[in-house]
Amino acid sequence: VSWPMGEGGLEGTLSGRQNAKFVCRVHGHQADLADRLAFVEEFSELREAFDEPVSTYSTGMRSRLQFALSLAFEFDVYISDEVTAAGDAAFRKKTATAFKEMADRAGLIMVAHDEGTLKEFCQSGIWIHAGKAYWFDAIDDALKAYKEAIPQ
Incomplete structure (x- = not known):
């Protein structure tokens, strides 16, 4: 199971590249380190900021790196x-x-406030309300339950 995508786990004093190297090493990827770093650098589109301290990144830049x-x-x-x-x-x-x-080859647990995003990526849903979790086989049913619980 992955860590939450787009969330914490980065050391602010290290650059994006240094953080990526650390994560690769933690996951045992010494042999293909250069390939994984190249992927992270290209996909994140951080350009020269990839070698700047993460503490200088905007929230969006941090999310791109994560x-x-x-x-x-x-x-x-x-x-x-x-x-x-x-x-x-x-x-x-x-x-x-x-x-x-990713969804074609792995499972995805997604938290989102955008209904369109949830409908695009999710088939089923869990609605958490008043300390209880409710499972719905269809995402539309989960969204309906959520909307009905919102005070008018």
């Missing part, structure tokens, strides 16, 4: 928390394409 790092490894299940909202329109399209490819 998303690229997550894709650099093959997990059985990926966890995503609003990561498709990061970046400009072109990057959002790129992440959507990557999510679709």
Whole structure:
């Protein structure tokens, strides 16, 4: 299971490249380190910022790096928390394409506030309300339950 895509786990004093190297080493990828770093650098589109401290990154830049790092490894299940909202329109399209490819080979647990995103990537849903989790086989049913619980 992946770490939450687009969330924490980066050391601010290290550059994007140094963070990526650390994560690759933690996951035992010494032999193909150069290939994984090249992937992260290209996919994140951080350009020269890849070699700058992560503490100087905007929220969107951090999300780009985390998303690229997550894709650099093959997990059985990926966890995503609003990561498709990061970046400009072109990057959002790129992440959507990557999510679709990922969903073909792995499971995806997604948290999102955008109904369209949930419908695009999810077949089923879990609605958490008042401390209880409710499973729905169809994402539309989960969204309906959520909407009905919102006070008018």
